[in-house]
Amino acid sequence: MKFSRIVWAFVLSISLNGVTNACQRHYTLDDFIPYLTASYLQQRVQEVAHRIDTDYAGKEITIVSVLEGARPFTRDLKNALKSKTQVVEVTAKSYEGTESKDLTISGLDSIYLKDKDVLIVDDICDTAKTLKKLVEKVQEKQPTSVKTCVLLMKNTSKNSTKYQPDYQAVEIEDRFVIGYGLDYDGAYRDLNCVMALKSSAA
Numbered sequence: 001m002k003f004s005r006i007v008w009a010f011v012l013s014i015s016l017n018g019v020t021n022a023c024q025r026h027y028t029l030d031d032f033i034p035y036l037t038a039s040y041l042q043q044r045v046q047e048v049a050h051r052i053d054t055d056y057a058g059k060e061i062t063i064v065s066v067l068e069g070a071r072p073f074t075r076d077l078k079n080a081l082k083s084k085t086q087v088v089e090v091t092a093k094s095y096e097g098t099e100s101k102d103l104t105i106s107g108l109d110s111i112y113l114k115d116k117d118v119l120i121v122d123d124i125c126d127t128a129k130t131l132k133k134l135v136e137k138v139q140e141k142q143p144t145s146v147k148t149c150v151l152l153m154k155n156t157s158k159n160s161t162k163y164q165p166d167y168q169a170v171e172i173e174d175r176f177v178i179g180y181g182l183d184y185d186g187a188y189r190d191l192n193c194v195m196a197l198k199s200s201a202a
């Protein structure tokens with residue numbers, strides 16, 4: 001009796017594993033469609049830079065850029081800003097494939113932010129866990145002010161506290177996107193446009 005239960009548990013675990021593996025698809029660029037053009041993105045970067053310049057008038061902004069994803073956005077935002085800026089970089093990782101997993105932040109411990117006007121810049125706000133955690137950690141360093149800025153704001157129920165960054169360049173639907181810094185398992189970050197996973201592939 002006991003032995004047959006063990007056999008059944010074994011058979012069940014093998015079949016469930018098979019189902020899970022079948023569900024984990026690997027996507028190629030053919031599974032994505034053009035979503036935001038390079039010129040549209042650049043236009044929105046200019047607009048958000050103008051708003052930031054107006055709000056920070058005369059102040060030096062310390063940009064905390066969240067790598068890897070925010071690299072192109074930070075570069076173009078910095079170029080578009082008239083305000084004096086200093087860029088420091090931290091690393092955050094939470095995505096595996098197209099799934100949001102546990103968050104790890106590194107590189108912030110050695111950064112001095114006391115009495116600075118800090119603007120945290122990220123590629124996208126999804127669950128908002130990254131921005132909320134970073135704001136909390138930056139606050140501990142006694143800056144004069146902390147604000148957040150993202151290229152893309154995802155309209156998703158996963159953002160359970162309805163956190164809104166102070167600045168957002170473009171609001172998007174709840175879709176997995178790549179390009180302009182955003183990756184799929186390390187690839188496609190260097191596209192100058194943003195592409196979205198086809199609904200039929202998701």
Ligand code: 5GP
Pocket residue numbers: 066069094095100122123124125126127128129130131154175176177178182183184
């Ligand atoms: P959050 O903490 O807001 O859930 O997500 C933050 C990070 O998850 C982003 O900085 C980004 O790196 C990653 N992420 C969220 N949504 C997407 C997406 O649609 N595509 C890609 N490539 N990364 C995403």
Ligand code: MG
Pocket residue numbers: 066067068069070092122123124
């Ligand atoms: Mg990121």
